[in-house]
Amino acid sequence: MFKRVKGTQDILDLSLFNFVIEQFKKQMALYHFNEISTPIIEPTELFKRSLGLQTDVVTKEMFVICPRDEKENETICLRPEATASFVRAFVENGIQTKPWKVFSYGPMFRYERPQKGRYRQFHQINMEIIGAQSIDYDAQLIKMLDRYFSEILTLNNYALLINFLGCSKDREKYRPVLYSYLEKHSDKLCKTCIDRKEKNIMRVFDCKNETCKELYKKAPKLIDHLCTTCSEEWQQLKSDLELLSVSYSVDSTLVRGLDYYNKTVFVFSSESLGAQKEFCGGGRYDQLVKEVGAKEDQPSVGAAIGMERLILLLKPIRNNLPLKQLPALHVILPMSKKQQLLALIIANELHVHNLCTDVFLDGDSMKSMMRKANKMGASYCLILGDDEQKEHTVTIKNMLNGDEKKIAQSEIVNYLNK
Ligand code: HAM
Numbered sequence: 001m002f003k004r005v006k007g008t009q010d011i012l013d014l015s016l017f018n019f020v021i022e023q024f025k026k027q028m029a030l031y032h033f034n035e036i037s038t039p040i041i042e043p044t045e046l047f048k049r050s051l052g053l054q055t056d057v058v059t060k061e062m063f064v065i066c067p068r069d070e071k072e073n074e075t076i077c078l079r080p081e082a083t084a085s086f087v088r089a090f091v092e093n094g095i096q097t098k099p100w101k102v103f104s105y106g107p108m109f110r111y112e113r114p115q116k117g118r119y120r121q122f123h124q125i126n127m128e129i130i131g132a133q134s135i136d137y138d139a140q141l142i143k144m145l146d147r148y149f150s151e152i153l154t155l156n157n158y159a160l161l162i163n164f165l166g167c168s169k170d171r172e173k174y175r176p177v178l179y180s181y182l183e184k185h186s187d188k189l190c191k192t193c194i195d196r197k198e199k200n201i202m203r204v205f206d207c208k209n210e211t212c213k214e215l216y217k218k219a220p221k222l223i224d225h226l227c228t229t230c231s232e233e234w235q236q237l238k239s240d241l242e243l244l245s246v247s248y249s250v251d252s253t254l255v256r257g258l259d260y261y262n263k264t265v266f267v268f269s270s271e272s273l274g275a276q277k278e279f280c281g282g283g284r285y286d287q288l289v290k291e292v293g294a295k296e297d298q299p300s301v302g303a304a305i306g307m308e309r310l311i312l313l314l315k316p317i318r319n320n321l322p323l324k325q326l327p328a329l330h331v332i333l334p335m336s337k338k339q340q341l342l343a344l345i346i347a348n349e350l351h352v353h354n355l356c357t358d359v360f361l362d363g364d365s366m367k368s369m370m371r372k373a374n375k376m377g378a379s380y381c382l383i384l385g386d387d388e389q390k391e392h393t394v395t396i397k398n399m400l401n402g403d404e405k406k407i408a409q410s411e412i413v414n415y416l417n418k
Helices: 015-030 044-051 056-060 083-092 136-152 168-184 191-199 201-206 210-217 228-243 307-320 337-352 366-375 386-391 409-417
Strands: 041-043 063-065 076-078 100-109 121-130 159-164 262-269 278-284 300-306 330-334 357-359 380-384 393-398 404-408
Touching: 015 100, 015 121, 015 136, 015 307, 041 044, 041 083, 044 056, 044 076, 044 083, 076 100, 083 100, 083 121, 083 300, 121 136, 121 307, 136 159, 136 228, 136 262, 136 278, 136 300, 159 228, 168 191, 168 201, 191 201, 201 210, 228 262, 278 307, 300 307, 330 337, 330 366, 337 357, 337 380, 337 386, 337 409, 366 380, 380 386, 386 393, 393 409, 404 409
Parallel strands: 330 357, 330 380
Antiparallel strands: 041 076, 063 076, 100 121, 121 300, 159 262, 262 278, 278 300, 380 393, 393 404
């Protein structure tokens, strides 16, 4: 027996998944975003360049595909995220519309250790505003997400954490300050943090080790080392969120795992999810467009929702959500092989009239077909035996109250539509 690949899943009931997507599409239309689609495979170099060579995603988690043809010297990979692809698409297609407000959803791939809420193939809804200078865009995006989670999906068990990473000059000035703090406490740091201190110092804040986390609570904060412009933007972001009635907490250790961010970063997280508690994350990336090949920078901001984690949050309240109602199901039961062709013809007629219809074609006993129809939640069973065939009629059984009635075959559509 074959088993699915580690860290992947078979989703056998997509109703909640589709509900989340449909509601999000409505929300995106309301905020004037367009849906786009980019490939699942991309040049590996795109992510190396954009996410950063020292990030976990690039160093450990990429699904790289070896080229089949030696002449193709470019390696490709399964996308680990979508922001870099959106930016590549913006540059490659010479998009002139600014801001370019776009979204998409689909599978992403990261070679991570699988656990609850963490997969190697998972799904994201990704949204970006490329060419968005004002920090007010960040506030509007956060408000839109907060409305989606709280009003549309009726979630209340989550928190919004925000931080401000300043501009590259701010971080340049801040790094030595943090470095000397870490040097002072290097005897308490874990091995990974000692390594990160040298290679990618801000990443120490991602450490899960309790002693390190305790130490970082008292570490100098980047938000206290912002230049005047960034400081004003940080104040503006906070006051925008307050004016828009978005509850948030400032987490000065929030740096996010991807190197392209500057200024605003945020995550929506829920303790109900356990260890993998972040179900949405995003932020501003003002240098990425140039990094990916454009002549000029385009200040931009975006976010991605982790579908699997969002679904985990929604499962307990599933029954309160207005999920799509399935149409009434009608099942045709031919009593013997002789009635099967007629059953097919009638089924076709019902399908033409948009009536959801199934038909049993394996010659099971009446009792077994009735049991199956009941299990499938059929509203009406249409029974076809020798008599019905001769008389051009059908016996219709109402599966809710058990009433049976014989009607002309030409009347079926009218009857079921009523
Ligand atoms: P990210 O934080 O790496 O950001 O991923 C966004 C969300 O995807 C996470 O909050 C989480 O819910 C979900 N996620 C990530 N990895 C996994 C996994 N292995 N299994 C299940 N869910 C996962 C980004 O990807 C950025 N591109 C977001 C962004 C868009 N920033 C600006 N624009």
